[in-house]
Amino acid sequence: MEKKVLMKGNEAIAEAAIRAGCRHYFGYPITPQTEIAAYMAKRMPKIGGTFLQAESEIAAINMVYGVASAGLRVMTSSSSPGVSLKGEGLSYLAGADLPALVVNVQRGGPGLGGIQPSQSDYFQATRGAGHGDFHMIVLAPASVQEMAELTVKAFDLADKYRMTSMLLADGTMGQMMEPVALDDLKINPMPEKPWATTGTKMERKRNIINSLSLVPEELEQFNFARYEKYAEIERTEARAEEYRMEDAEIAVAAFGIASRVSRNAVDAAREMGIKVGLIRPITLWPFPVDPFKRSLSTVKKYISVELNMGQMIEDVRLATECRRPVTLCNRAGGMIPTPEQVLEAIKAAANGGEQ
Amino acid sequence: MVVFKKPHALSDVPLHYCPGCTHGIVHRLVAEVIDELGIEGKTIGIAPVGCSVMAYNYFECDMIEAAHGRAPAVATGVKRANPDNIVFTYQGDGDLASIGTAETVHSAARNENITVIFINNAIYGMTGGQMAPTSLPGQVTQTSPYGRDVNLCGYPVKICEMLAQLDGPEYLERVTVNNVKQIKNAKRAIKKAFQNQIDGKGFSLIEVISSCPTNWGMTPQAALKWIDEKMIPYYPLGVYKDRSAEKKEDEQ
Numbered sequence: 001m002e003k004k005v006l007m008k009g010n011e012a013i014a015e016a017a018i019r020a021g022c023r024h025y026f027g028y029p030i031t032p033q034t035e036i037a038a039y040m041a042k043r044m045p046k047i048g049g050t051f052l053q054a055e056s057e058i059a060a061i062n063m064v065y066g067v068a069s070a071g072l073r074v075m076t077s078s079s080s081p082g083v084s085l086k087g088e089g090l091s092y093l094a095g096a097d098l099p100a101l102v103v104n105v106q107r108g109g110p111g112l113g114g115i116q117p118s119q120s121d122y123f124q125a126t127r128g129a130g131h132g133d134f135h136m137i138v139l140a141p142a143s144v145q146e147m148a149e150l151t152v153k154a155f156d157l158a159d160k161y162r163m164t165s166m167l168l169a170d171g172t173m174g175q176m177m178e179p180v181a182l183d184d185l186k187i188n189p190m191p192e193k194p195w196a197t198t199g200t201k202m203e204r205k206r207n208i209i210n211s212l213s214l215v216p217e218e219l220e221q222f223n224f225a226r227y228e229k230y231a232e233i234e235r236t237e238a239r240a241e242e243y244r245m246e247d248a249e250i251a252v253a254a255f256g257i258a259s260r261v262s263r264n265a266v267d268a269a270r271e272m273g274i275k276v277g278l279i280r281p282i283t284l285w286p287f288p289v290d291p292f293k294r295s296l297s298t299v300k301k302y303i304s305v306e307l308n309m310g311q312m313i314e315d316v317r318l319a320t321e322c323r324r325p326v327t328l329c330n331r332a333g334g335m336i337p338t339p340e341q342v343l344e345a346i347k348a349a350a351n352g353g354e355q
Numbered sequence: 356m357v358v359f360k361k362p363h364a365l366s367d368v369p370l371h372y373c374p375g376c377t378h379g380i381v382h383r384l385v386a387e388v389i390d391e392l393g394i395e396g397k398t399i400g401i402a403p404v405g406c407s408v409m410a411y412n413y414f415e416c417d418m419i420e421a422a423h424g425r426a427p428a429v430a431t432g433v434k435r436a437n438p439d440n441i442v443f444t445y446q447g448d449g450d451l452a453s454i455g456t457a458e459t460v461h462s463a464a465r466n467e468n469i470t471v472i473f474i475n476n477a478i479y480g481m482t483g484g485q486m487a488p489t490s491l492p493g494q495v496t497q498t499s500p501y502g503r504d505v506n507l508c509g510y511p512v513k514i515c516e517m518l519a520q521l522d523g524p525e526y527l528e529r530v531t532v533n534n535v536k537q538i539k540n541a542k543r544a545i546k547k548a549f550q551n552q553i554d555g556k557g558f559s560l561i562e563v564i565s566s567c568p569t570n571w572g573m574t575p576q577a578a579l580k581w582i583d584e585k586m587i588p589y590y591p592l593g594v595y596k597d598r599s600a601e602k603k604e605d606e607q
Contacts, residue, residue: 024436050435054428055461062425062458066432069419070399070440074432092422197417197433199397199440208411210420 004179009147009169010035012180013077013103014043016148019185020155022073022101023049026063028056028082031115032171033105036077057082061089061102068098069209071196073155077103079171080121081112083129090164091130095211097226099158101151102136103167105174108334116334117171119256120308125168126285126315133223135230137165137237138284140255144178150282152185157237159191161229168284170307172257172336233286240288241280244270248277250349251295252329253316254305255281257336262305265342274350284312292319301349302326305342307335362386364395364415371409375568375575378406378474380532381541382413385445385472388546389416392553398441399433401426403455405447406480424455427462430469441552443470449479452512453488459514464523466557470548473514476565477586484570488512491589496570515562515595525557527595531564531587533579556599564590 007015014036017025025040037053044051050067054060060076067074078086083104093100104125108118125138137157139150147169154165197207213219241259244266245251254262259280269276279295281288292302302324304313310328317326329345331337361367365386372378389395395416402410404423411418421429426444434442451459451473462469478496479485485498489511493502503511515527526548530541541563548559564586566578573581 024432026432052431052435055457058425059428059431059458059461062422062428063432063435065421065425066419066429066434067436068432069429070433070436072436074436088422089425096420197399197419198437199399199417200395200415202396206415207417208420209418210411212408212420 002181003183004181006177007144007180008035008175008177009144010105010174011039012144012148013151013167014039015182016151016185017075017101018043018047019182020073020152020187021190022075022155024067024072024074026052026054026060026076028054028060028078030079030082032107032174033077033079033103036103057085058088061086064100065089065093065098068093068100069197071193071198073190075101075103079105079107080109083121083124087130090136091132091134092211093164094134095132096209097162098209099162100164101154101158101167102164103169106170114334115171117257117336118307118334119170119258120332122284122308122311125166134226135285137163137233138168139165140168140282140284141173142256142259142280144176145180147173148180148182148185152187156188161233170257237283238286238288238290239282240291241282242291243278243280245277245279245295247275248299250274250276250301250303250346251299252276252278252303252305252342252346253312254278255284255312258305258307261337261339262342264339265346268339268343269346274346276346287315287319289319292316296320296323300324303329303345303349305329305337308332362390364389366413366415368412370413372406373569375566375578377532377565380538381472381474381563384542384545386414387542388549392549394441397439401430401444403446403450405450407445407447407474408481410445424450425458427458427471431462431467434467434469441549443472445472448475448477448487448489452514463518463558464521466523466525468552468555468557470552471560472545473560473562474565475562475590476567478567478570480567480570491585511589513590518560519595523558524560524596525598526551526559529562529564529590529592529595531582531592533566533582
């Protein structure tokens with residue numbers, strides 16, 4: 001039998017990162033993700049790694065930029081207001097094609113907001129983390145086990161595509177405890193990074209890590225090349241879980257904690273004879289368009305369940321090309337929808353009414 | 356006998372700097388020091404945002420271009436990743452003393468084992484001559500057209516004096532490069548700042564009082580004179596902190 005340990009979601013991220021070979025962590029205290037920093041502060045000195053509490057989120061992301069330039073696995077973690085501060089660094093990481101892991105354990109906003117769970121940074125993560133044309137790979141765990149698994153996956157993808165991966169969790173996922181099977185994590189060796197700035201040793205031409213390009217024709221080509229890479233990622237890396245979708249006439253779309261609430265509601269509705277299923281995006285960028293496209297053969301209505309004012313709903317509409325009605329079932333500001341609320345939304349859809 | 360040659364660590368390309376600008380001199384001094392210490396193969400340079408933004412094209416060692424003001428944070432990451440690398444940042448006054456003040460102060464406070472070359476020419480050069488954190492009281496710039504009014508926008512930031520209050524940093528010195536004697540002295544200071552890192556002593560910052568004839572609206576010669584007449588009285592040259600020397604004195 002596999003060995004399982006009881007862990008907080010935040011701790012699972014930290015332990016999985018270490019197992020994935022991350023030996024450098026930089027962060028700044030912010031609720032509700034501070035357990036990651038605390039875990040790293042304890043463990044890193046024991047394994048020859050670096051834990052450094054930076055003077056700011058901005059410094060932390062730039063320290064990440066430094067380690068990433070040196071070709072080593074590196075991460076930072078924060079929560080919503082802190083991730084906004086990291087936006088500059090995220091853009092530079094993208095412009096310099098550097099791999100890194102950034103964790104956002106979201107809380108309600110905007111502004112200082114609150115400290116309760118939220119999914120209101122969906123747009124920031126998938127659309128506009130910083131200035132310029134770029135994407136991050138965005139992974140959305142829905143269990144503590146997935147917090148660990150997707151952390152490992154995030155490092156692999158970041159290295160494979162030389163870009164930032166973001167783990168987009170929320171306060172619930174970070175704080176809740178569940179059994180985790182850490183020994184099952186598949187750890188792949190880190191690829192060679194001949195581009196890294198580790199010193200020429202007088203044996204090769206210098207490497208330059210850079211995002212500046214003053215010739216517009218050249219900068220355009222860099223953008224084109226990056227978007228070719230993004231197109232490949234969209235073709236190959238999108239992931240979702242489909243639950244009871246075989247004959248579904250109503251589909252609930254939800255990620256993270258919202259998907260767990262929705263799963264209960266789907267089960268309850270099925271018991272009432274309503275043909276409803278759940279599509280749970282695991283990658284938010286690239287958004288798993290295929291399961292939604294396929295679902296159009298049976299699904300007549302979609303419900304997007306979110307802990308925000310309706311952000312992923314736009315991707316659901318885009319994925320279904322607005323060919324079916326999509327309604328929003330949501331709470332915001334740190335509130336979580338109940339299974340009853342989602343069930344009511346499903347019943348309303350089944351009865352032909354709008355929510 | 357070769358009496359003069361380009362340092363190996365300096366790239367063989369035309370520099371983009373304006374005529375009379377002292378960036379070229381400081382670039383050369385850094386490259387000479389890298390050559391003399393034999394560290395080119397393990398050195399990583401961090402370029403800033405500002406006039407020296409393209410410094411990554413001018414040194415033969417591995418180079419990284421950082422976001423505005425963040426070079427010391429990037430250097431921290433590089434150094435922590437590979438402590439055997441020699442890591443230097445090359446930053447101007449807007450970069451180091453305004454937008455990147457926090458990174459400067461805290462890398463100094465941590466005594467991060469890096470070398471910082473700080474070009475203080477009292478102006479934003481790359482963007483066309485705006486008021487810098489180090490612009491002198493009364494100094495006319497594009498954004499202080501009536502002269503820097505200290506009642507309106509405060510006083511210049513004296514980085515060496517400020518950082519000297521911290522327990523962290525190993526070495527802080529202010530030099531200039533407006534004549535041959537000063538250039539030789541600046542090279543000695545820069546070499547010490549790199550040697551300190553090799554010896555594992557920690558954070559060394561060399562502030563180089565530099566000229567910007569273009570944005571000061573002066574001839575190169577007048578700009579070098581202005582350094583003596585206006586800059587140095589406000590920013591006195593000298594060693595502001597030398598922890599190892601202080602320690603030796605304590606022991607005696």
